[in-house]
Each structure stands twice: as C-alpha cells, then as structure tokens.
Amino acid sequence: MILAIGTVNGSLPPTLLRCRPSDRTSIPLAPFRIASTTTLNKYVNGCRAPAHIGRCVMAASDWRLEGEWMKNCNCAFGCPCDFNALPTRGYCKGLVGMRITTGHFEGVKLDGLCFAVVVDFPGALHQGNGKMQPIVDERATPEQRQALFNILSGKYSAEGTLFHIFSLIVTTIHDPIFAPFEFSFDRDGRVAKLVAGNVLETEVEPIKNPVTGAPHRIQVVMPEGFEHRAAEIASANIRSTGAIQFETQGTHSSLANVVQTPEGVAA
Secondary structure (H helix, E strand, O other), X not given: OOOOXXXXXXXXXXXXXXXXXXXXXXXXXXXXXEOOOOOHHHHOOOOOHHHHOOOOOOOOOOEEEEEEEEEEEOOOOOOHHHHOOOOOOOOEEEEEEEEEEEEEEOXXXXXXXXXXXXXXXXXXXXHOOEEEEEEEEOOOOHHHHHHHHHHHHOOOOXXXXXXXXXXXXXXXXXXOEEEOEEEEEEXXXXXXXXXXXXXXXXXXXXXXXXXXXXXXXXXXXXXXXXXXXXXEEEEEEEEEEOOOEEEEEEEEEEEEEEEEEOOEEOO
C-alpha cells in the first residue's frame, strides 16, 4: 500500500530523492489533476501542489502525531510494497487510518482525533499517478482541521518522510470528508475496526491457519521504515464508498503504534 513505495532499506529510490528543480523531470508523475474545485490544497496556505511537487524545502514547523495506526489494502498478506515488490493485483487500493492519542501542530492540540486517507494507485506506488481522499474526524475544530491538512500536505515534512512522499506520488486529491469515527484497536490481538460515517468501514482480525483455523501471528520489522518501525500483520475486510470505491475480503492489514514528526518516524 501507500507506505513503502519501492524503498530500499526504508529510503526512497534515487529518482524520488533527486528533488532539485533541475531534476524534477526524473520524478515519474503525471501532471497534477484537481478532482474538484475544493481539494486538500485549498486548506493549506501556500501549498498549491503543482509548485510543491518535486520541492524538498520544508517549511519550519513543530508537529507530532503519536497513536494507533492501521494500513489496509487490496494486496495479499504481507503488503508487497514493504518488500520492494509489485502490488499483488498490479494496482493498489487501500487506506491508512489513525487515532491520535497525543498530537499537535504548532500550538493546536490534536489529542483524541481520528483521520483516514483512502488511496487508489493504478500501478506500483513509486510510479505515482495516485488518487487520495482524506476523511477527518467531524469533531475537529476549524483550527484542528487546518492543522491536519497542513500535516497531510507534506509541506511541513522533511524530504523522504511519509507525508512528503504522499505529496510526490499523489496527483489527484478528492474533496475531504468530515465524518464521525468509530475506532477500536488491539495491536497484539490483531483486532481492529474503523468506521467513518457511511463512506468507509474496515475490520481487522488475525490471519487464520488454513488447516487448523488457529490464529497465525507474524510481524514486519522495518528499522529504517518511514511508516513505522514494527507492525503486526493481519487480515482486513474493507468497504469504501466515497470518491474511491472498492471492497475487499481477507486482504492485507498492518497494525502499529507510531510516532510521526517533521523529521520522520520517531518510534
């Protein structure tokens, strides 16, 4: 899914790391497309995507997201992206979701809020041309919504970090949705659930042994990962009915506790 995009030991391929203006042509992205007149970039002052794509200068910022993280997608268990492999079916549809236990952007606290991002990539993620739709907790105040949009934009993240990478590989951003969230999470038990209004629902359960039916446990450890350091792998069902529509049963899920900062994963 979204988060490994052909990395080598957690690092971006050289074509994505060469972000000087003279090297922008090496980034394999189609021209930026706006899904509608209201996009995520409307909410981020000074972060119009066409100018931002390929730029590696990070705006000064102080932010931190600590909490429970899930990455669910249409691929087979193990998420080929985490292993520098191509998507199971040749394309990637999925989501990331987070419940922020403690967080802030500058002086705006984000504790207790949830968000999700639904994505659609026609091929491998490092090839770009992706679409995304942010879904934000309806409890967020206008200031908190702005803070989350600032983080998601990648403008306030260092080169090669998660949200900076998002800004390079996504070329269409659908209107954000504000919805009530239901979020439950048991990483060690490999059980989780995320419901965002009537547009997104995903349930996670342990992978089952095909012979005995007993729960099967496996972990992925990425010492230099830019999404997480370690995750429990599980089985997900997904139903997405927003701008990016798809359903899966028994596909990949990663569950992790993460700390994201402007400089990348802190834990």
